[in-house]
Amino acid sequence: MTPLGKDIEVGAKRIGDYTNALPLSAAKEDVELRLVGTRCGRGLCLHLAAMGLRPGALIRVVRTHGPGPLIVAMGNTRMALGRGIAHHLFVVPIEDHRDS
Amino acid sequence: MASTIKIALAGNPNSGKTTIFNAITGARQHVANYAGVTVERKEGYFKKNGADVVVVDLPGTYSLTAYSVEEKVARDFLLDERPDVVVNVVDASNLERNLYLTVQLMELGLPVVIALNMTDVAKSRGVEIDIPRLSALLGIPIVATVGTKSQGVESLVETALAVATGSLVSKPAPIRYGREIEEEIAKILDSFDPAAPLLPQYPSRWLAVKLLEEDSDVVEKLKTLPGADAVLRKAAASIAHLRGVTGDTPEIVLADRRYGFISGACQESVASTVEMRHIMSDKIDVLMTHRVLGIPILLVLMYGVFYAAFYAASAPGEWIGSLLGWLGFQISAILGPGAHGTLTLRSLIVDGVIGGVGSVIVFLPNVMVLFLAIAVLEDSGYMARAAFVMDHLMHKMGLHGKSFIPMIIGFGCSVPAIMSTRIIENRLGRLTTMMVIPLMSCGARLPIYALLIPAFFAPQYRAAALWFIYVFGVLLAIAIARLLRGTVLKGESHPLVMELPPYRFPTVKGLLIHTWERSWLYVKKAGTIILAASVLLWFAANWPAPPADRLAAAASPEEAHTVVLANSLVGRVGRAIEPVIAPLGFDWRAGTALIGATAAKEVFVAQMGIVFGVGESADTLEELRGKMRANYSQASGIAMLLFALIASPCVATVAITRKESGSWKWALLQWGGLTAVGYMMALVAYQVASRL
Numbered sequence: 001m002t003p004l005g006k007d008i009e010v011g012a013k014r015i016g017d018y019t020n021a022l023p024l025s026a027a028k029e030d031v032e033l034r035l036v037g038t039r040c041g042r043g044l045c046l047h048l049a050a051m052g053l054r055p056g057a058l059i060r061v062v063r064t065h066g067p068g069p070l071i072v073a074m075g076n077t078r079m080a081l082g083r084g085i086a087h088h089l090f091v092v093p094i095e096d097h098r099d100s
Numbered sequence: 101m102a103s104t105i106k107i108a109l110a111g112n113p114n115s116g117k118t119t120i121f122n123a124i125t126g127a128r129q130h131v132a133n134y135a136g137v138t139v140e141r142k143e144g145y146f147k148k149n150g151a152d153v154v155v156v157d158l159p160g161t162y163s164l165t166a167y168s169v170e171e172k173v174a175r176d177f178l179l180d181e182r183p184d185v186v187v188n189v190v191d192a193s194n195l196e197r198n199l200y201l202t203v204q205l206m207e208l209g210l211p212v213v214i215a216l217n218m219t220d221v222a223k224s225r226g227v228e229i230d231i232p233r234l235s236a237l238l239g240i241p242i243v244a245t246v247g248t249k250s251q252g253v254e255s256l257v258e259t260a261l262a263v264a265t266g267s268l269v270s271k272p273a274p275i276r277y278g279r280e281i282e283e284e285i286a287k288i289l290d291s292f293d294p295a296a297p298l299l300p301q302y303p304s305r306w307l308a309v310k311l312l313e314e315d316s317d318v319v320e321k322l323k324t325l326p327g328a329d330a331v332l333r334k335a336a337a338s339i340a341h342l343r344g345v346t347g348d349t350p351e352i353v354l355a356d357r358r359y360g361f362i363s364g365a366c367q368e369s370v371a372s373t374v375e376m377r378h379i380m381s382d383k384i385d386v387l388m389t390h391r392v393l394g395i396p397i398l399l400v401l402m403y404g405v406f407y408a409a410f411y412a413a414s415a416p417g418e419w420i421g422s423l424l425g426w427l428g429f430q431i432s433a434i435l436g437p438g439a440h441g442t443l444t445l446r447s448l449i450v451d452g453v454i455g456g457v458g459s460v461i462v463f464l465p466n467v468m469v470l471f472l473a474i475a476v477l478e479d480s481g482y483m484a485r486a487a488f489v490m491d492h493l494m495h496k497m498g499l500h501g502k503s504f505i506p507m508i509i510g511f512g513c514s515v516p517a518i519m520s521t522r523i524i525e526n527r528l529g530r531l532t533t534m535m536v537i538p539l540m541s542c543g544a545r546l547p548i549y550a551l552l553i554p555a556f557f558a559p560q561y562r563a564a565a566l567w568f569i570y571v572f573g574v575l576l577a578i579a580i581a582r583l584l585r586g587t588v589l590k591g592e593s594h595p596l597v598m599e600l601p602p603y604r605f606p607t608v609k610g611l612l613i614h615t616w617e618r619s620w621l622y623v624k625k626a627g628t629i630i631l632a633a634s635v636l637l638w639f640a641a642n643w644p645a646p647p648a649d650r651l652a653a654a655a656s657p658e659e660a661h662t663v664v665l666a667n668s669l670v671g672r673v674g675r676a677i678e679p680v681i682a683p684l685g686f687d688w689r690a691g692t693a694l695i696g697a698t699a700a701k702e703v704f705v706a707q708m709g710i711v712f713g714v715g716e717s718a719d720t721l722e723e724l725r726g727k728m729r730a731n732y733s734q735a736s737g738i739a740m741l742l743f744a745l746i747a748s749p750c751v752a753t754v755a756i757t758r759k760e761s762g763s764w765k766w767a768l769l770q771w772g773g774l775t776a777v778g779y780m781m782a783l784v785a786y787q788v789a790s791r792l
Contacts, residue, residue: 043167049355050163052197068492076193080488082596
């Protein structure tokens with residue numbers, strides 16, 4: 001699991017609110033997650049938002065492919081995300097989120 | 101009324117937009133390109149109530165930013181051509197995400213009609229939508245449709261036309277972004293000079309919003325205009341202010357507010373029961389995207405596609421072959437048999453046209469099955485899975501999974517494949533993919549394989565040989581991509597972000613339209629480029645005529661044919677290049693055929709038919725194969741296969757690469773590089789195989 005580095009800028013404020021945020025790439029399969037922040041270039045961030053991947057979205061990892069891409073469920077949508085981008089999306093498991 | 105009504109069809113990828121388009125327009129479609137960019141522009145036509153209606157199918161997009169070529173094309177079309185009405189196809193089972201595009205259409209100030217599609221799927225998933233309520237909240241007429249069953253399409257067309265003619269009102273509700281942002285929008289609007297609008301074709305509020313979003317396209321356009329400095333400075337100040345207040349960049353806040361508006365509307369109009377955790381698609385995906393089995397399944401599917409294209413379609417091909425043979429006989433009977441070496445009408449028709457174009461048309465059934473199989477992969481939703489399972493491997497090659505989709509389309513034809521590289525957002529990744537697409541064995545190379553493989557391989561090895569040549573192309577493409585990414589196209593790659601559409605049964609109509617469009621292009625090519633090349637090559641193979649005494653000395657028609665050919669232009673050019681191609685196991689006849697294949701790959705087969713003079717046989721192909729077996733070793737055959745696969749992409753491929761890459765440099769690098777690699781591969785293969 002990668003600890004949150006100092007280089008998080010975009011959405012940093014929101015991620016900072018969660019002590020238990022972890023990168024999506026480290027999330028387990030079949031656990032309900034809330035996306036709390038993204039760290040990416042402007043164009044990509046907006047593109048992800050247009051596809052529904054924005055802070056607040058409820059997602060779940062359907063399948064991870066070892067070092068390869070993963071499949072994420074968001075409502076009835078299934079999305080394939082490369083490993084690289086999954087390191088830059090930050091999530092909190094829903095149960096933990098309720099506690100905090 | 102008698103004017104033309106223009107309808108634009110917009111929607112997310114996988115919203116069923118194409119199905120709706122096909123249902124509205126049927127087969128009256130036309131494919132063209134948008135001015136300046138080669139993004140396919142599909143138009144359909146129909147007549148209704150005396151008005152001519154043209155429907156333009158915009159590229160499927162998630163939003164209208166300037167993130168990808170497709171989004172920009174869709175947006176420019178809407179802004180510049182101002183359609184009379186925009187029909188927005190919305191996937192009802194995925195409402196909130198789909199409405200994000202709707203909101204952006206509303207902001208453009210165009211009259212919008214929503215086609216609420218896949219209402220059957222939504223219902224089955226427990227989503228109940230109060231359509232009148234949603235319609236009132238958005239200020240937009242909504243028609244429920246099920247595109248796959250053509251339900252609601254009639255009513256959709258009527259509603260759209262009513263809006264276009266003004267008898268029904270579509271007045272999109274204004275989107276409010278909250279006090280802070282609205283204040284900044286007002287400030288930017290104030291800085292506009294009403295007497296001299298900067299970009300008069302754009303709605304001013306939309307322009308102000310885009311400035312806050314720092315939309316690269318709008319900013320670029322404004323920069324070139326005099327008097328825009330004040331506006332840009334104002335916008336920069338507003339952006340800085342909003343950053344400070346919200347702690348986020350304005351475009352993210354704006355996206356958030358749009359979603360806020362959407363959730364508000366949905367909360368009031370949508371009743372949703374539980375989310376289905378394991379829909380059918382997920383169950384199929386357990387297998388299809390399996391960590392270990394995913395790639396083997398992909399390989400088996402590809403094997404199935406080529407097996408079907410090769411074997412299932414061979415019988416109709418033989419019928420066409422027999423028919424052409426019979427035709428050749430009849431024409432010979434009518435026009436009388438001519439001596440070889442005479443440029444007679446009979447020889448032109450039988451040897452040139454039937455021998456050339458005929459050898460290509462014989463493979464139409466194979467090519468149609470291939471196109472059908474690719475259409476099934478596309479329409480069923482499997483294509484995205486193929487990209488997914490290949491992503492990791494592709495990533496190691498400096499590409500990402502999405503590059504694999506154009507590569508599969510390349511099995512049909514390199515031209516649409518190179519056009520479809522526009523789904524790759526990163527320019528370096530896109531260029532790399534373009535460079536290697538010709539290594540995907542296209543439909544035009546299938547006739548070459550179908551001629552050569554049975555000629556040089558025993559029946560039990562044929563399927564494996566065909567499979568090998570396809571897979572070898574893919575592996576070589578990956579290796580060359582890796583090389584390019586490490587050298588001339590060095591740079592960072594974009595991450596994979598791609599929706600996996602639910603699996604669907606392809607509709608028969610959709611498959612037929614896809615297969616027909618592409619097959620028709622093949623037939624058209626046979627009737628134009630290949631016809632012209634065949635006639636030219638026929639002439640060059642018979643002119644100049646040899647001295648009469650040499651021809652008279654020939655003991656048999658075969659010998660006479662050889663005499664004519666050897667003396668002809670083809671023979672002379674062939675012999676001139678023979679020293680270069682001899683180490684590959686090619687003689688001058690194969691050499692000329694391989695040169696001819698640059699016009700279009702199928703010309704190889706046509707030219708072989710012409711140089712071996714097989715136009716008037718009852719079974720043209722078998723005869724041609726027999727002649728090739730008699731003239732070339734298996735090692736030469738293997739070298740021909742490799743050369744046809746790798747070297748000298750056809751002129752259409754070079755032209756489209758030039759257009760899509762924006763420079764001759766890449767087109768020439770592609771042609772020269774692949775020809776050099778092909779030469780080397782054929783050389784090694786021949787030298788090794790002929791010593792075994």
